[in-house]
Amino acid sequence: MIRVLGLSGSPRPDGNTARLLKRCLEGAACRGAAIKTVDLTGLDIAACRHCDGCFEDGRCIIEDDMQELYEEMKQADSIVLATPLQFMAVTAHVKLFMDRCQALWARKHILGLAPLGDENSRRGIFISTGGRKGARIFDGARLSVKALFASLDIQYFGELLYPGIDAEGDIDRHPTALTEAFDMGIRLLD
């Protein structure tokens, strides 16, 4: 059974990115994937302390909800990360999560281990919306997400990025976004 893990980084539980994430996972489920969504905004994830404790054994010393999330990520075959733009970047919740992936980065770059514990080829999708218009508004966040996926040996499989989407539910009025999200979820299982 293919497992797809969705990570939602918006403070709005039924906001634009959450809706896109839901449709994307529904597409994957339609192909038989086991799907799970984790709301990053509801977790207790402390900021990385840069103590380099993870350089010893690849394990983060901070005991909080991130410990369970590391396990969820290891079990997943694909990860779909959804975040709105906030000040042209990922949300604070997503950034906390990303920085704590330093322990997985250390597994790979310091200890020479597979970041997620095995050599499985995982796929990643990046979902975002922003209120401003212009295709380039996602450049900064895209760089961050690409760096994260690369560190975790996750292939950057695709992206769903929609500028000019601001009010909650704006995404429902976009002519193609939710269909594209569903289709991307379907293709994830190809």
Ligand SMILES: Cc1cc2nc3c(=O)[nH]c(=O)nc-3n(C[C@H](O)[C@H](O)[C@H](O)COP(=O)(O)O)c2cc1C
């Ligand atoms: C604190 C904050 C900062 C924001 N900064 C940006 C920004 O820099 N660029 C942008 O295009 N939209 C920005 N927005 C708008 C959101 O990205 C936009 O409303 C998005 O569609 C919200 O998605 P959501 O419903 O999934 O939360 C910001 C919104 C908030 C609340």
